[in-house]
Amino acid sequence: MVDKIKGYITEVENFQGKTTEEIETFRIKFLGKKGLLNEFFAEFKNVPNDQKKEFGQTINQLKNSAQAKVDELKEWLENQTEEKGIYGDLSRPGEAIEIGSRHPISIVKNQIIEIFSNIGFNVSEGPEIEDDWHNFTALNLPEYHPARDMQDTFFIQTNPEDILLRTHTSSVQVRYMEDNKPPIRTISPGRVFRNEAISSRSHCIFHQVEGLYIDKDVSFADLKQTLLYFTKQLFGKSKIRLRPSYFPFTEPSAEVDIYWGLETETDYRITKGTGWLEIMGCGMVDPNVLKNCNIDPNEYSGFAFGMGIERIAMLLYQIGDIRMFYENDVRFLKQFKSVL
Template identity: 55%
Template sequence: MEALLQQIENYKKEITVYEAADAEATEAFRIKYLGTKGIVKAIMGEMKNVPNDQKKQFGQLLNDFKLFTEEKYEALKLSTTGGAQTAAKEIDWSLPGDSFPVGTRHPLTIVRNEIVSIFKRLGFAVAEGPEIEDDWHNFGAMNLPEDHPARDMQDTFYINQNPAWLLRTHTSSVQARVMEKQKPPIRVICPGRVYRNETISARAHCFFHQVEGLYIDENVSFADLKQTLYFFVQEMFGKDVKVRFRPSYFPFTEPSAEMDISCLICGGDGCNVCKHTGWVEILGSGMVHPKVLENFNIDANKYTGFAFGMGVERICQLKYRVNDLRLYSQNDVRFLKQFTSAV
């Protein structure tokens, strides 16, 4: 064992006087002493030859030798990186840096935020609700009982039956939850994702985004609805866009109307997008049905209101001339990069 002790002392002397001029010399030190085939590992392997009654003493000595060598290596590393630090100080920080790609919001997010901003200027608050809904909030509260034929207009993704839970088919369910908790006056818009069991194509998808609006107060009229929507269309598409209302049917409004604008792609002359009519439907609207008000204990003799709902994808399609709804959800960077300047 005396020979092993003498060997350790000799290596310590070598390590003490070892100097490294550069990083390569430091790496050579590491390989020689601390590498997988280095001196420290070789000496540690001698423990098997140490008598059992001396293992504790020699174990401590060998561990001290390993720590001594590692400290020397760290000191060498510190001394040989001084040149790199000096070089870093000589960098000309006034030079322009490397450019980074600029990201952007998704086009649907851009349009949704713009819609919300327009209606906020009219005093509408924003309300949100769950995407998984019960049958009452999605259908029953909106004047669609179980046997109502209007349910056939919406193919629904049901999650559970008895009780019925489903992926909401419209954000009218958010309006229902607002009317449960708040009494008139009510003025909210309800943006969010909705789901319907439809065949995916360039014109339809199994999920899309809506912004619905609800205004309930005393003496609210259809004229208020029209002026509100006129303001929205002009703010979104410009002052020159033409607007028309067509009678329609929705179970939760009466009377009901669909709103069209002049086609922005052909200027009203007729094209494939507007089916050569010069008009494009953008939303449905109407006066809130008295039955809906009664479902939430709102006095239909005292209060009236209007509601409207639009698809964000359709608004985005017209605003940015998008010809395929599937582009919104394909995450194609070539498509998304086109909206960088729109943020």
């Protein structure tokens, strides 16, 4: 019986199939459910014990040889067969590959990051699900502070600890100050959440970029020059103004306007005839915030600023409805191209 199997091994090694049908017939003969291998395995129980080892090894050799031969011939046949319709007419024109577009929010965010990276700001990120300390208390917004009413918050858990969706990326700045010693120069881009009604000018989900600079002898003049540099780089505008405002975590605080101009009808419409556009808030970091983050306010000072990416994108691309950013309309998204 062993000699018979060895004869089949020789037959396998000498087989040369030229077509798919020949290879399939060969496979069925040896490897099929009713093939020779199954017959030999069924005969194994009738083999004397002293011959079982040699018999089993010879069957396995036949099985491996047959499988290797089938794989070898199939690969050879595939290499010999040209796929029609793919390589048939090499002179035919190619099909254009459609290149995707970046989302306008991503384009503007990357532009802002690049501008501040050029003057030494790094990028810091943090969790979107925050606790009360990092989102409110550390930022000079203790419990029952009236300024908390300015931000309609999505709370996830209220006991034993308030867990919420962050309402600003200032929470990232708190975490960064806790983990890093001055000098600090960082921007924190990210998605934030407010429990607000959705309209053409507001949304419950939007994106911010907030900046923070802390070092010795940082002044309001440093803040103004930094923002002037930013507006020149992003908008090409060299005229800004700072109006007094209020933010719990900065003192003094200001709103930043740029002079957009009144050259077109659109300029009159978006600036309401004034020529000025508000783009962000800013101010000097409140000493209480520094204390909460274990930074000595007697030795260090700093400034912070923050802007909405959607608002900047709406200005740059003259988009009239913030909801368009979230509808995933391909016709809208295809309009935006960028290498950033």
